[in-house]
Amino acid sequence: MFDLNTLQRLLPVRYRDRMDEAVEILTLLKEIQDPRVLLSLGPSGLRGLIWKRGKQGVPTKVQASHSAHFDFTYPADQPDMQTLYQRAKQGQWDADMLPWQTSVDPENPEVPLIPDNFIGWDELQAAGIRLTETEKRRLLHSVTAWMLSQFLHGEQGALFAAAQVTEAVQFFDGKLYGATQVMDEGRHVEVFHRYLTQKLGKLYQVNDNLFVIIDALMADGRWDLKFLGMQIMVEGLALGAFGVVYKLTKEPLLKQLLKMVIQDEARHVHYGVLALRSHIRNELTEREKNEREDWALEVALLMRNRFMAYEVFEEWGEGKMSREQWRHMVSHAPGMIQFRQVMFSRLVPNLREIGLMSPRILPRYEEAGLLKYMTGLSADQLSGEDLVRSLDVAS
Amino acid sequence: MIDLARLPRLVKDRWASTRRDLGMISLLLQGKHPPPLIPIAAQAVTESAVQPRALRVEQVVRETPDALTLWLTDPSGAALRCLPGQFFTVLVPVAGKLERRAYSASHYVADGSRLALTCKRIAGGKVSSFLHEYAHPGMLLQVLGPSGQFGVTPQPGLARKLVLIGGGSGITPLWAIAQAVLAEEAASTVTLLYGNRSRADIIFADALGELGKAHPQRLVLRHVLSEPSPDFASGSGILDQATITQELGALGCLGRDADYFVCGPQPMMEAARAVLLREGVAPARIHEERFATPQLAQEELPSTTQTVELAHKGQTTLVSVAPTETILEAGLRHGVMLPFSCTMGGCGACKAKLAEGSVAQPEPNCLTSQERQAGQVLLCVSHPRTRCRITVP
Ligand SMILES: Cc1cc2nc3c(=O)[nH]c(=O)nc-3n(C[C@H](O)[C@H](O)[C@H](O)COP(=O)(O)OP(=O)(O)OC[C@H]3O[C@@H](n4cnc5c(N)ncnc54)[C@H](O)[C@@H]3O)c2cc1C
Ligand code: FES
Numbered sequence: 001m002f003d004l005n006t007l008q009r010l011l012p013v014r015y016r017d018r019m020d021e022a023v024e025i026l027t028l029l030k031e032i033q034d035p036r037v038l039l040s041l042g043p044s045g046l047r048g049l050i051w052k053r054g055k056q057g058v059p060t061k062v063q064a065s066h067s068a069h070f071d072f073t074y075p076a077d078q079p080d081m082q083t084l085y086q087r088a089k090q091g092q093w094d095a096d097m098l099p100w101q102t103s104v105d106p107e108n109p110e111v112p113l114i115p116d117n118f119i120g121w122d123e124l125q126a127a128g129i130r131l132t133e134t135e136k137r138r139l140l141h142s143v144t145a146w147m148l149s150q151f152l153h154g155e156q157g158a159l160f161a162a163a164q165v166t167e168a169v170q171f172f173d174g175k176l177y178g179a180t181q182v183m184d185e186g187r188h189v190e191v192f193h194r195y196l197t198q199k200l201g202k203l204y205q206v207n208d209n210l211f212v213i214i215d216a217l218m219a220d221g222r223w224d225l226k227f228l229g230m231q232i233m234v235e236g237l238a239l240g241a242f243g244v245v246y247k248l249t250k251e252p253l254l255k256q257l258l259k260m261v262i263q264d265e266a267r268h269v270h271y272g273v274l275a276l277r278s279h280i281r282n283e284l285t286e287r288e289k290n291e292r293e294d295w296a297l298e299v300a301l302l303m304r305n306r307f308m309a310y311e312v313f314e315e316w317g318e319g320k321m322s323r324e325q326w327r328h329m330v331s332h333a334p335g336m337i338q339f340r341q342v343m344f345s346r347l348v349p350n351l352r353e354i355g356l357m358s359p360r361i362l363p364r365y366e367e368a369g370l371l372k373y374m375t376g377l378s379a380d381q382l383s384g385e386d387l388v389r390s391l392d393v394a395s
Numbered sequence: 396m397i398d399l400a401r402l403p404r405l406v407k408d409r410w411a412s413t414r415r416d417l418g419m420i421s422l423l424l425q426g427k428h429p430p431p432l433i434p435i436a437a438q439a440v441t442e443s444a445v446q447p448r449a450l451r452v453e454q455v456v457r458e459t460p461d462a463l464t465l466w467l468t469d470p471s472g473a474a475l476r477c478l479p480g481q482f483f484t485v486l487v488p489v490a491g492k493l494e495r496r497a498y499s500a501s502h503y504v505a506d507g508s509r510l511a512l513t514c515k516r517i518a519g520g521k522v523s524s525f526l527h528e529y530a531h532p533g534m535l536l537q538v539l540g541p542s543g544q545f546g547v548t549p550q551p552g553l554a555r556k557l558v559l560i561g562g563g564s565g566i567t568p569l570w571a572i573a574q575a576v577l578a579e580e581a582a583s584t585v586t587l588l589y590g591n592r593s594r595a596d597i598i599f600a601d602a603l604g605e606l607g608k609a610h611p612q613r614l615v616l617r618h619v620l621s622e623p624s625p626d627f628a629s630g631s632g633i634l635d636q637a638t639i640t641q642e643l644g645a646l647g648c649l650g651r652d653a654d655y656f657v658c659g660p661q662p663m664m665e666a667a668r669a670v671l672l673r674e675g676v677a678p679a680r681i682h683e684e685r686f687a688t689p690q691l692a693q694e695e696l697p698s699t700t701q702t703v704e705l706a707h708k709g710q711t712t713l714v715s716v717a718p719t720e721t722i723l724e725a726g727l728r729h730g731v732m733l734p735f736s737c738t739m740g741g742c743g744a745c746k747a748k749l750a751e752g753s754v755a756q757p758e759p760n761c762l763t764s765q766e767r768q769a770g771q772v773l774l775c776v777s778h779p780r781t782r783c784r785i786t787v788p
């Protein structure tokens with residue numbers, strides 16, 4: 001029988017890496033159990049993973065199919081959202097007020113952007129790669145720039161999704177609140193882009209998997225799926241990720257920047273929980289609910305298993321080690337493990353809170369090792385200040 | 396209803412998008428992937444009326460351990476013409492400030508389809524380090540120019556004798572000049588005296604050798620190394636007065652019938668000048684290009700906004716100049732169409748006469764001492780210390 005592994009070993013290195021990529025895509029498709037989820041993620045998968053629409057170097061268009069929900073009676077029926085709107089107005093800040101004059105040397109070991117253990121140095125050495133101190137600093141610089149680049153691309157997605165959701169949602173108070181979120185996301189794009197281009201001097205392409213997720217939820221016509229995708233999944237994970245970097249970085253400008261962003265994001269996830277909680281409990285049929293539940297799990301796994309900083313590998317490691325070795329290194333670096341853990345500790349409680357963790361799906365979360373986060377606090381129980389404070393205490 | 400007039404555009408867009416999608420698959424089949432990094436367009440960090448054009452890095456070629464060549468094209472397809480010997484100004488943001496540095500066109504490209512800039516890494520150098528670390532194919536660089544009077548205008552009918560004296564990265568304009576003259580002027584000859592530390596530091600070593608083989612009668616090549624290798628033919632020593640006199644003498648190049656082009660480290664340039672003048676070479680036949688980028692220290696910058704009266708084309712405009720901006724920038728901001736080219740004090744295009752007042756300008760720059768004494772200033776690097784009155788030719 002034709003054996004993939006043998007074939008892979010016989011190929012020249014660069015083909016071996018591409019083959020590895022192809023196998024990864026196939027495994028991903030095989031893992032999706034719900035055919036409706038496959039149908040909804042499939043076209044986005046084609047655009048993102050195969051055609052690499054996010055990396056073509058030209059603007060790309062995603063066709064939207066939702067409808068704008070107008071209401072000329074201006075109902076005021078969502079007091080929680082009203083409160084959130086008030087808080088959001090008061091929480092506005094000007095990105096120019098951040099200490100941009102801070103001079104950032106991304107490769108200064110005295111002021112590390114992220115701790116050393118974000119990279120598995122031992123594994124690199126085992127793969128025969130010996131790095132000088134300078135090369136190590138440069139690699140950490142690249143990995144940080146890669147993470148922040150993905151944050152930035154995620155924020156662009158959040159900006160457009162927030163605008164779409166503001167149109168599509170039926171709560172009038174939600175629309176007013178949504179306007180502030182659009183502003184927030186614009187500011188996030190501004191600060192991350194500015195930091196990357198002016199301080200780190202490096203900007204990575206959008207990760208294929210992130211593109212798939214953004215593409216899928218931008219193109220989906222169902223408002224609750226957009227909410228689920230953006231407000232709960234992408235934002236929820238981003239909130240966790242920002243928190244980790246906030247906690248660990250020694251670079252003062254980045255720390256300050258993330259602190260401000262985290263407080264905005266906490267509101268965004270809170271809004272997602274408010275909007276979806278009653279909708280999922282009261283409006284959806286069992287079948288629809290199951291589909292959402294499967295979708296959320298697939299997206300969670302996509303985010304967890306596939307953010308492997310391959311773009312850094314392509315820039316830096318290709319030819320020196322295989323793509324598979326790189327993946328192994330990234331998934332076992334202590335810093336990265338912690339990173340993933342904290343990301344999910346924020347997400348899972350929110351999925352529980354909105355009702356997408358029925359006994360039906362629990363075994364699959366268990367299998368993925370995510371069940372241990374079930375009991376955490378959800379976003380509606382945690383304000384932005386609480387969040388920053390808890391991170392400050394932990395560090 | 397389909398709007399028929401839009402149809403061709405729709406089809407065209409669709410087709411372009413399909414081609415890009417297929418391009419990605421073809422990349423995959425070749426075992427390749429799209430570039431992992433997005434070129435960072437150097438944005439004007441400080442608001443500036445000086446509008447550079449964005450050129451795309453097509454290729455990065457390593458020449459020596461610390462020199463690399465960037466091959467650039469204009470994404471709009473426009474030609475990148477310049478005279479051999481001229482330079483371009485590259486603008487890069489470093490730590491929030493827009494730095495400008497000159498790089499000579501280092502290859503002669505007759506049709507202007509592309510442009511080569513060769514940059515040597517200077518330890519601790521802001522822009523050269525930036526380029527060495529971040530330049531990659533696909534990156535966009537903001538570029539001004541061409542500028543400068545150093546170099547030649549090739550004319551097929553001429554039969555001239557050129558003597559090029561270069562050291563280290565000073566080879567860049569000389570290499571373009573040599574290529575151009577050998578290609579365009581069938582009767583002209585070129586002698587190149589080129590000093591370096593060691594064999595490994597010679598930029599364009601192989602290409603020079605090949606050009607020599609292609610024109611054995613018309614190109615004479617002489618390397619001088621301070622650390623010579625036994626297996627490489629060269630003189631030994633550094634290009635000081637004694638060595639230059641001896642080498643040029645041996646090459647038969649101390650006559651008064653040649654044109655001299657000199658570019659390299661400051662001591663080498665001074666030595667060459669002294670030797671040539673001593674041998675009776677007419678000053679007009681000695682052409683020099685200095686690579687230094689003079690800069691004002693923070694404390695030399697004025698601390699207050701000043702008013703400058705700019706007389707240009709029969710009109711006088713009052714311009715207020717902020718401490719951080721140059722008179723050129725302020726003038727352009729106020730709509731005075733001042734002439735400029737390199738914006739870094741290297742070409743003289745922005746020369747003007749200071750009739751009253753005083754300015755801070757970094758030295759040395761491309762002004763001669765006579766020009767300086769006559770009250771000439773370079774608006775692109777000048778900051779007013781007091782209220783000034785300036786006449787622009
Ligand atoms: C007309 C002109 C043409 C030029 N053409 C070229 C070219 O083709 N190729 C090229 O590599 N460079 C060329 N240069 C030099 C180039 O513009 C920069 O000055 C050089 O790259 C250093 O810039 P930096 O920002 O890296 O260093 P900076 O940050 O400006 O300087 C850092 C330190 O290095 C010193 N320093 C600056 N330049 C040199 C040098 N050349 N040698 C030793 N020490 C130095 C400075 O005094 C300073 O102390 C040219 C300069 C001019 C004026
Ligand atoms: S513009 Fe070239 S010297 Fe001022």
Ligand SMILES: [Fe+2]
Pocket residue numbers: 155158184185188265
């Ligand atoms: Fe955001």
Ligand SMILES: [Fe+2]
Pocket residue numbers: 158185235264265268
């Ligand atoms: Fe957000």
